[in-house]
Amino acid sequence: MGYVLKRLLLMIPTLLLISFVVFVIIQLPPGDYLESYIAELQAQGESVDMEKVAYLREEYGLDKSFGEQYLSWVTGFVQGDYGYSFEYDLPVSEVVGDRMYLTILVSVLTIFFTWIIAFPIGLYSATHQYSWGDYGLTFIGFIGLATPNFLLALVMLYFANVYFGTSIGGLMDEAYINEPWSWGKIKSVLEHLWIPVVVIGTSGTAGMIRRLRANLLDELHKPYVTTARAKGLPEVRLLLKYPFRVSLNFFIADIGSMLPSIISGAEIVALVLSLPTTGPMLLGALQSQDMYLAGSFLMFLSLLTVIGVLISDLLLAVLDPRIRLEGGVKK
Amino acid sequence: MSQLANEHYVCDDPYDPLSIEQAQAEQQTFYLASQWQLMWWKFKKHKLALYSGVFVILLYLSILVCEILAPYDLHTRHVDSIYSPPQPVHLFDEGEWVGPFVYGWNQTLDMSRLLRVYSEDTSVKYDVSFFCSGKTYSFWGMFDADLHLMCVEEGGTLFLLGTDRLGRDMLSRIIYGTRISVTIGLIGICLSMIMGIVIGSLAGYYGGWIDNIVQRIIEVIRSFPELPLWMALSAVIPVTWSPLWVFFGITLILALMDWTGLARAVRSKLLALREEDYASAAQLMGASPPRVIRKHLLPGFFSHLIASATLSIPAMILGETALSFLGLGLRPPITSWGVLLAEAQNVNVVAVYPWLMLPVVPVICVILAFNFLGDGLRDAADPYKH
Numbered sequence: 001m002g003y004v005l006k007r008l009l010l011m012i013p014t015l016l017l018i019s020f021v022v023f024v025i026i027q028l029p030p031g032d033y034l035e036s037y038i039a040e041l042q043a044q045g046e047s048v049d050m051e052k053v054a055y056l057r058e059e060y061g062l063d064k065s066f067g068e069q070y071l072s073w074v075t076g077f078v079q080g081d082y083g084y085s086f087e088y089d090l091p092v093s094e095v096v097g098d099r100m101y102l103t104i105l106v107s108v109l110t111i112f113f114t115w116i117i118a119f120p121i122g123l124y125s126a127t128h129q130y131s132w133g134d135y136g137l138t139f140i141g142f143i144g145l146a147t148p149n150f151l152l153a154l155v156m157l158y159f160a161n162v163y164f165g166t167s168i169g170g171l172m173d174e175a176y177i178n179e180p181w182s183w184g185k186i187k188s189v190l191e192h193l194w195i196p197v198v199v200i201g202t203s204g205t206a207g208m209i210r211r212l213r214a215n216l217l218d219e220l221h222k223p224y225v226t227t228a229r230a231k232g233l234p235e236v237r238l239l240l241k242y243p244f245r246v247s248l249n250f251f252i253a254d255i256g257s258m259l260p261s262i263i264s265g266a267e268i269v270a271l272v273l274s275l276p277t278t279g280p281m282l283l284g285a286l287q288s289q290d291m292y293l294a295g296s297f298l299m300f301l302s303l304l305t306v307i308g309v310l311i312s313d314l315l316l317a318v319l320d321p322r323i324r325l326e327g328g329v330k331k
Numbered sequence: 332m333s334q335l336a337n338e339h340y341v342c343d344d345p346y347d348p349l350s351i352e353q354a355q356a357e358q359q360t361f362y363l364a365s366q367w368q369l370m371w372w373k374f375k376k377h378k379l380a381l382y383s384g385v386f387v388i389l390l391y392l393s394i395l396v397c398e399i400l401a402p403y404d405l406h407t408r409h410v411d412s413i414y415s416p417p418q419p420v421h422l423f424d425e426g427e428w429v430g431p432f433v434y435g436w437n438q439t440l441d442m443s444r445l446l447r448v449y450s451e452d453t454s455v456k457y458d459v460s461f462f463c464s465g466k467t468y469s470f471w472g473m474f475d476a477d478l479h480l481m482c483v484e485e486g487g488t489l490f491l492l493g494t495d496r497l498g499r500d501m502l503s504r505i506i507y508g509t510r511i512s513v514t515i516g517l518i519g520i521c522l523s524m525i526m527g528i529v530i531g532s533l534a535g536y537y538g539g540w541i542d543n544i545v546q547r548i549i550e551v552i553r554s555f556p557e558l559p560l561w562m563a564l565s566a567v568i569p570v571t572w573s574p575l576w577v578f579f580g581i582t583l584i585l586a587l588m589d590w591t592g593l594a595r596a597v598r599s600k601l602l603a604l605r606e607e608d609y610a611s612a613a614q615l616m617g618a619s620p621p622r623v624i625r626k627h628l629l630p631g632f633f634s635h636l637i638a639s640a641t642l643s644i645p646a647m648i649l650g651e652t653a654l655s656f657l658g659l660g661l662r663p664p665i666t667s668w669g670v671l672l673a674e675a676q677n678v679n680v681v682a683v684y685p686w687l688m689l690p691v692v693p694v695i696c697v698i699l700a701f702n703f704l705g706d707g708l709r710d711a712a713d714p715y716k717h
Binding site for chain 1: 551557558560562566567649653656657672675680681682691694
């Protein structure tokens with residue numbers, strides 16, 4: 001319990017630093033959204049609603065100093081007020097809404113996909129070290145690592161369209177957009193979802209296979225395996241009963257290092273596939289200097305990683321009795 | 332042999348007491364070899380890494396002579412051959428050996444599908460020759476030259492990998508793109524190594540509050556998903572910058588996210604090594620901290636640093652490719668693999684002009700090569716470990 005509390009408290013300075021970095025980055029481009037907005041309207045010869053602009057400028061403190069702006073942004077963030085999206089003319093929380101959940105959904109599914117693929121391959125590669133199967137599977141994993149995600153997404157999109165008739169882009173068939181959830185809609189979403197999951201998964205799988213293989217190889221050479229073998233335990237049972245269990249912990253420990261790359265992958269793949277996740281909107285917000293929207297996205301994505309690492313740390317502490325962190329039993 | 336009274340035989344040869352101690356010639360070279368020599372021997376055994384290393388070196392040498400290797404100039408447009416598919420090179424004409432040549436390349440418009448269709452005109456032949464003088468170009472922007480690795484007879488075209496929407500030769504563009512894409516990786520890794528070593532040694536050597544702050548910063552940077560942060564940072568680069576400055580800006584952005592791994596490695600090594608006797612000795616003799624770090628501590632694990640730096644080059648090359656693909660990275664006229672791939676952004680390309688996706692082939696090759704090379708270097712970095 002003490003460990004959980006300590007771990008949670010440690011998150012606060014980290015998150016504060018992250019929020020500061022995010023705010024500096026979104027403030028860096030010269031000018032602000034309102035300036036470019038006014039310039040654009042004037043260029044089109046339209047009248048500018050100066051009152052609204054002045055109101056927005058005051059409301060969101062664009063005329064205040066950097067420190068004040070940051071303070072009000074951070075305190076607002078804690079209270080659930082993420083600021084105002086100038087481009088959509090809506091509070092950020094309403095714009096972000098579902099997109100965040102979809103990003104989380106895609107990320108979680110990708111983690112499971114990576115596990116399901118990496119697990120048997122890692123197990124096989126470790127038990128058949130230096131065999132043709134080991135080399136071949138490792139090579140395929142490497143190819144997945146080396147192919148840029150966006151291109152793979154594009155090619156798979158094309159073949160899914162040719163061979164399965166999946167409609168191009170989006171997360172569901174156009175007919176289902178704005179429809180209430182139904183069995184058909186869920187099916188359509190699943191039909192579209194596998195492409196991003198597979199594409200994002202391929203890049204992480206190679207790294208996972210290599211780490212799992214190295215980990216398992218270490219375990220396989222430990223004396224307890226020899227002992228079990230000397231006692232006459234069948235190979236498969238021996239493998240599943242001891243080294244396999246130890247390596248299970250590794251899957252949870254690896255979440256922390258997988259999450260940032262999965263989220264990165266999800267962003268760019270979403271752009272190619274025009275998925276209604278955070279990717280396309282983040283790019284748009286960055287390009288139009290919609291600072292609160294961009295800042296919230298960056299903040300949420302980092303938060304996702306920090307929480308993911310926290311969960312994996314806590315799970316490890318529960319699952320792996322070898323990890324006796326501060327407190328608990330002492331020698 | 333002389334026989335003694337108790338029937339023991341003793342050899343008469345002069346006895347050298349060191350003969351057993353003396354190492355075999357083979358062992359002697361092994362024991363006397365320098366650390367780098369040992370590393371090279373160990374590295375050589377890793378065949379895949381060795382070949383990858385050769386490939387990488389050749390690639391970096393090739394960027395010096397892009398102008399010669401490329402059949403056409405980077406920006407030369409062939410308005411008659413827009414979206415031409417890869418053109419085949421023939422060796423035999425009517426069953427007879429004639430050496431490499433291409434047939435005439437005819438364009439017809441398929442109005443029902445609104446496509447340009449290319450076909451070979453077997454009545455005309457154009458010879459392909461090697462190391463010949465062709466179009467003049469400015470070598471390194473300094474002097475004019477006209478030597479090309481291969482060129483086609485006057486009047487013919489040589490689009491080995493097809494052309495793009497402006498009728499520019501893809502092969503030439505890929506060769507020129509190599510120059511930018513691989514230097515970004517190299518410059519980026521140099522920047523991130525410098526940052527990693529300086530910041531990591533500050534943290535590791537001094538420890539205390541400096542170490543604490545550096546640790547927190549590294550933790551924060553690592554918890555950002557890379558791509559969104561790269562996107563945000565490259566959105567900061569002003570549109571008014573010249574392409575060259577954008578190039579350096581992007582390199583710096585890639586390096587800014589990458590130094591953390593190296594800094595961590597340096598820090599943990601220094602934390603351990605600064606307690607060693609030879610470090611204390613150097614300190615007692617009045618060496619300044621930078622000197623102790625540079626002369627006494629860093630050499631102890633520099634090979635490891637090079638290995639892990641090699642392993643992080645692929646991430647940089649992929650990062651540039653992704654950013655340019657999104658339109659946030661390099662912009663034309665600078666040509667990198669990412670800029671080329673940005674042209675292959677929609678599904679039509681996959682269906683109709685698949686050769687526009689060819690720049691992905693060098694990307695995959697380079698990334699695989701750096702991964703294998705890095706693996707080999709990492710194994711070789713510690714030659715005393717078996």
